[in-house]
Amino acid sequence: MTENLAAAPAALRINDKAPGFAARSTAGEVSLSSYRGRWLLFFSHPADFTSVCTSEFIALARAHESFSKLNCDLLGLSVDSLYAHVAWLRDIERSFGVKVAFPLIEDSAMVIAKAYGMLDNSADSSATVRATYVIDPKGVIRAIVWYPMNVGRSVGELLRLVEALQTSEREGALAPEGWTHGDALLEPAAASMEDACKPYEGQSWYYRERRG
Incomplete structure (x- = not known):
């Protein structure tokens, strides 16, 4: 399921190499290496079928095209099963008319979440995880943003962050x-x-x- 995770640091920092992985997702198997050459917004959420996470996924799905224009892909993760992911995303489309087109990774064993420091190594639950990593086309972490489980992320700010990073580097x-x-x-x-x-x-x- 994973690759190069054993050597990952306990807590990742800006400018660290993002730990590689391969995992099942709602779009089939995905790996970090498949995103080389593009920016990636890699984020985790506490649980499927929860109110704040649903609001985030609706906003991210609506902003998907805006991220794509910045050559930036979206990739979500939680410890829920692949079947729970599929059921939740289908219900979001049915209930809110919003199709979530980006992949959502299954991480039931919490291997990826722990490798990225999204969870403490002794944790047995992902209930407090709401982490975001901006990874550049070379696989380097360029920004890390954390929110508590009771406050949703600002998708507009994440878009601004990605464009600011790209513009600062280019100029x-x-x-x-x-x-x-x-x-x-x-x-x-x-x-x-x-x-x-x-x-x-x-x-x-x-x-x-x-x-x-």
Whole structure:
């Protein structure tokens, strides 16, 4: 079911290599390696057929195309069985008219969740898991976001996060607070006294908006 998980660290950090895996999902068997070359939003949820998780899946399904435009795939995970996943996603479509087209992984043994630090190694339940990892096309973790089980994630913020990461990397600049598409980026701060003392046309050496 898994590959390279034994060597995974107890707690993953930004810029770590994402642990590889292969598992059953609602779209057939999936593996992390199959997402190479694309960004991936990999997230876990506490349980199927729960209210907050349902609200998240409805929002993620509706935003699926927006993520796709950013060359970013969605991949969910919980410890529920594959059959529970299928039943839940079918009921979401029947009850809310929303089709969840992205895969949802079965992780009944909690192997993947523990490898990603979504669960403590001594945990026997996934009830507190609501974790999100943004993984880049090279398989490197670029962002980690955690929410408690009683508060749902902001899908709009996750979209903003993915686009900000991509834009910052592409432009060699920084994304300031609340940055959205079309906003000004920031230049990296001067890293030497010589650079800090240069004239910056009314801007601070440590806070410079990119112009032009």
